[in-house]
Amino acid sequence: MRTVSTPTEVEEKPETTEKEPSGSSIAFTATLVLLVGLALFGRRLFNGWFTDDGIRTWATMFVGVTVQALPFLVLGVLLSAALTAFVPASFFAKALPKHPALAVPVASASGVVLPGCECASVPVSAALMNRGVTPAAAIAFLLSAPAINPVVLASTAVAFPGQPKVVVARAVTSLAVSMILGWLWLLTGKGGSWLKMPKNRHAHDDSKFDVFRSAMLHDFLHAGGFLVVGAAAAATLNVVVPRAWLDHVAGNLLLSVLILGLLAVLLAICSEADAFVAASLSQFSLTARLAFMVVGPIVDVKLIALQTGTFGPKFAVRFAPATFVVAILTSLLVGWWLL
Amino acid sequence: MKRNVAGLVIVFVGAAMVQLATSGVYLRYVKPGMRWMLLAAGVVLIALAVTDVVVRSRQTHDHGLPRAAWLLLIPVFALLVVDPPALGADAAQRQSPVAAKPAKPVDPQGNAYWGDESHGPKPMTVRDYSVWAVWEKETMQGRSFQLTGFVTPAKNGVWYVTRIGLTCCVADGTAFMVEARGQAAPAKNQWITVTGKWAEPTKRVDGDVAALTVETVKPVAAPANPYE
Known part of the structure; x- marks a missing residue:
């Protein structure tokens, strides 16, 4: 080198x-x-x-978020291309229960196996839909994978030493949110018209390796472009929003849960590290910090951009607010129960 | 986007990642542990683009590629032209200098740290000092310390010895600030090593700020990893 x-x-x-x-x-x-x-x-x-201090700080944040996320995105498109090219669609038909309502919890639980942050799970769940997995189950996987994988839970345990209940609460809440949204998707029943199904672009005569290569190239270019948009948004909010206003709301439970949820959306911190940030927000209650850790991996500005690119704007505009609301309510409930 | 242009963009993105990882510039943006991930991802991207060129000569049909890919050139442009620096005084000025109460104060360097009284000022990280000086006053009182950080000026001649702490990348950078008393402020963003005695924290509406009565100020070179 x-x-x-x-x-x-x-x-x-x-x-x-x-x-x-x-x-x-x-x-x-x-x-x-x-x-x-x-x-x-x-x-x-x-x-x-580009000599202005503010512009240079913005550029550092922008490049930082991009540089942090790109390796995980590469990992994600690598896995999703491998799923598309080498795993036959029949495998998923066998692995998941036939009934969509039962496939949802199984998909949620299998989120444990994808160690990575949220950028990796978007292309992977698109590949799952592509392979004939019911969208509700793929969505459950999309939401649970970045939140309950071993790396994330281990870093949460390290960030909250001597408080295993925080790890339990995080796993329980994230699993619950992913299942609720999967089932909500089934209930509304018109998901099909909102979701831009990732299409199978590949001619059948291509070799498996060609399919793998094309899928990876296409997914990386597409998701990468949208990641840049998300990184720019996160950098802007980071520079513009003063952190001082946090202290004024820490006392009120409902307000603080909402504010830390919003903060998670705006900061777009990767899920493997958000526990440490949550731990440092010590002026807030554990429930509010739980909301921060539950919202962060499933809805933030960077993810909204990625989802808009992958599943279409009609999907993202409904999915992001629904996810946010369910995540906040579930965090409140689990926080009241466990913390 | 045409496929050969896409290959070019991917090679540039991959090369930028490899360059960041090999040159050490990546330390301005992410944690040291990301180095191998960056290197691997960069190599995978370059390999992807190169294989695509080599193998594609056999193929006839060509798919259009997403136009969003042009956006990938923005971070490349930022790296090549703006060359974003590590977070410094400007980022610190956007945050409050108040140190959050730690869940459970950790001894900086084990039990032996406080026992040894002989050799002048104790070296301490700015992160630890900013917390200990406020929350462990009894231990800190009457002792001398040595801190290394950059200069963040504030209003009315007040200035802070500052380090930024990262947990993942610069997006979560938290400023740890220690008010330096008794000496005139060096230039903004100048890296310095200061020695001095613990001083009573400054009261602010949002909490207390660690302070140090500075005796010596020595300009130093910025460390390879500017974060704590």
Whole structure:
């Protein structure tokens, strides 16, 4: 691995793709020239443009959220492409109960097996729908996977030492929320018209490896673009919203649960780390912090952007508020019961 | 987006991730533990784009690729042109300098830490000091400490020795601030090592802020990992 400065590193890599002579060579050449030009002269060209402290803090937040999320997104599209290409649809038909209402809890519980944060679970659940899993079950999986996997529960236990009830409450609440939303989806019955079903784009004559490659390429480009939108939103809110207003609401239970829920939406912290942030919000009650940890992995600005891209805006505009409301109510209930 | 352009974008994103991981610049944005994830993800992306070019020459049909992919060039642009710095005084100024009450104060460096009285000021992390100076006054009283952080100026000549703490990435960066008394403020964002005695915390409407009566101020280079 070379350890040279940014411009040289980036400038040399594109040569590998230059073998392609046909098709849109103009767009390709223009993009290549633009990128290499930026890599070589960008800093000199824009010298004095981005010097404002606020803009630089924003840029750090934006790049930080993107850099943190991209490896998990790559893991997610890798898994989802593998599901699409190598696991036959009949496997899921056998593994999940026939009746959709029974498939929901099974899918929720199987969220335990995907260790990763929420960015990984969006492409994976799209791949599940693609493989014929009923959308209600895929949604239950989408919601439970980032919240109840072993990595997240272990980090919660570390963040709240000597308080195993917090870990239990988190697992119980997240599981309950994912099942409730799966069943709600079945009850409304018109999910089909809201959901832009991820379509199976691949001709049947392609080899499995080609399907894998195409699926991964497509999913990464698509989700990656929307991730950038989400990261920009999270960075903006991080810079604009003053944290001081938190202290004024800590005393009121209902208000504090709502506010910490909203904070989880705005900050878009990855689910493997949100427990530590929750632990540091010590002026709040445990129930409010539980709401923070339950809402964070299932609805935040970055996820809303990703879901809009993957499942369509009609879906996202209904799903995000419904998830938020159910998560807040369930947190209140479980907090009252367990904490 | 055309497929060969998509390949180019993916190679640039992958190369940027590899470059971040190998150069150590990633420490400005995420925790040290992310290095191998970043490296692996970057290599996977480059491999994906390269295989696509090599294998595609056999194929005839071409699918259009999502236009959203152009957005991936924005973070690449930000890295190449803006070169975002690690969080500093500007981020700290947006937060309150008050230290939250810890669930259970942890001894900074084991039991031996407090026993040893011989060698001058004790080195302590800004994170620990900002909490201990407020919540463990009895232990801290009358002792000397040494802190390393950057300068965050505030109103009326007040300034803070500051470190940012990360739990995951910069999005959750929390500022730990110690009010430095008795010395004029160095330049904003300057990294310094200060020594001085514990001082009574400053009262604010939202809580108490740790303080230190500073005796010496020494400018230092920024550490490789600026976060605590």
